[in-house]
Amino acid sequence: MTRTPTQRRVAAALAAAAALGLTLVGCGTSGGGGSASGPTEAKELGKTEGAISILAWPGYTEDGSNDPKVDWVTPFEKETGCKVTTKTFGTSDEALNLMKTGDYDVVSASGDASLRLVASKDVQPVNTKLLKNYDGIYDFLKNRAWNTVDGKSYGVPHGYGANLLMTDKKTFPKQPDSWDVVFDKAGEHAGKVTAYDSPIYIADAAMYLMTHKPELGIKNPYALDQKQFDASVELLKEQRKSVGEYWNDYLKEVQSFKSGDSVVGTSWQVIQNVLEGEGGTTQVTLPKEGxxxxxxxxxxxxxxxxxxxxxxxxxxxxxxxANAMATGYFGEAPSSEEACKYRDDCEAYHAGDADYASKIWYWTTPIEECLDGRKDVKCVDYAAWTKAWQEIRG
Structure with missing residues (x-):
């Protein structure tokens, strides 16, 4: 691969195209092995087995082979005696298919994959009492819809970040505070609007409509009934007329804003950091809609x-x-306050800012069972999101 680990990971983030096609199930309570209702969590730990096979996003398991100065895997091997074998994946769908082979022990799962892994019983509940570092993880990352089912934790939060609004300062001397510049006002900059290229971007439109069309009754941008979904899709089809390009490539957006081909659109803090370092004239903000x-x-x-x-x-x-090294290398906020002692950029990523984090709707797999708790309607699942996105993109 030619792109850096961070570039490869953000380029692929949540580009999954497969249907969920499964219903979440209740899981067992304790003990080892499995049960008729699903895998169960461990009660206690034993001696390490001397090996582990890790399936991960590029950049999450650096062992010094890409850069001798970037290595948090070797210290783990020395500390535990567990020899690490790593395979990286480029999309969540790829990870889901690889996990079904049974060849991997652990996986780093994004929100569009985690619920599907639980539903297919490919992952087990995790007894967090057996992890000494779990208590230090930010509370706002624990027990969330994408990592907890039926009150059981299915893993350990790694890092997090927000999809921010990026604007060119020359075009926007006053920084906008609303996503309306890429939706209702997109026509003012037709051809120079950029948007993230993934079905999950439909949630951005739904989130915008939560504020600007409250009569739709959207409470969660990943829990859309047919009427709410259709309204979100229609907004994106209208936006399409003003979009100059869709992006899921790190370098593509950097170059697009540097050249002036794009002046407004969705971005990440890490991309803003790169542009600032290269003398760019961009700015990012988390708009009032979230x-x-x-x-x-x-x-x-x-x-x-x-x-x-x-x-x-x-x-x-x-x-x-270790968390500081891994999340810092990738370009995201770490999972704990203690990790910030090993990084000098936590402020830029708003690490630990619970109020800031509360404004983020974290990627979660849309499923037929509405994630907002509604029982009287069916929500549109990810298969339909994928089909609609293909129609939006044209």
Missing amino acids: ATGWSDTWMIASKSKHPNCSYAWLDYIASPK
Whole structure:
């Protein structure tokens, strides 16, 4: 691959195109192995097995082979005796298919994959009491819809970030505070609007409509009944007339704003950092309507061949120094305040700012069972989101 780990990961984030096609199930309570209702969590840990197979986004398991100065895997191997074998993936769909082979012990799952892994019983509940570093993780990342089912945690939060509004300062001397510049007012900059290229971007439109069309009754941008979904799709079809390009490539957006081909659109803090470092004239903000975003989770395979090494990895990658190295290298906020002692850029990523984090609607797989708690209607699942996105893009 030619792009850096961060570029490859953000380029692929939530580009999954497969249907969910499964219903979430209740899981067992305790004990080892599995049960008729699903995998169960470990009661206690034993001796590490000497090996672990990790399936991860590029940049999440650096061992010094890409850059001798970037290595948090080797210290883990020395500390635990667990020899790490890593395979990287480019999309959540790829990760889902690979997990079904049974060849991997742990996986770093984004919000569009985690619920599908639970539903297919490919991952097991995690007994967080067995992890000494779990308590230090920010509370606002725990027990969330994308990592917890039926009150059971299915993994350890890794890092998180928001999809921000980026504007060119020359075009917008006064920084906008609303997403209306890419939706209702997109025509004012027709041809120079950019948007994220993924079905999950439909949630950005739904989030905007939560504020600007409250009569639709949208409470969660990932829980849309047919009427709410149709309104979100229609907004994106209207936006399409003004979009100069869709992007899911890190370098593509950097170059687009540098050249002036794009002057307004969705972005990430890490991209703003790169543009600032290269003398760019951009700015980013989290608009008043809020923002979508991501929070990845480390999950253990339901049939892990190395469960003790798997727990050791989850605990290690949540430790302050390791988490700081991994999330800093990737370009996202760490999962704990202690990790910020090993980074000098936590403020830029609003790490630990619970109020800021509360404004983020983290990527979550849309499923037929409405995630906002409604029981009287069916919500539109991710298969339909994928089909609609293809129609929007044309």
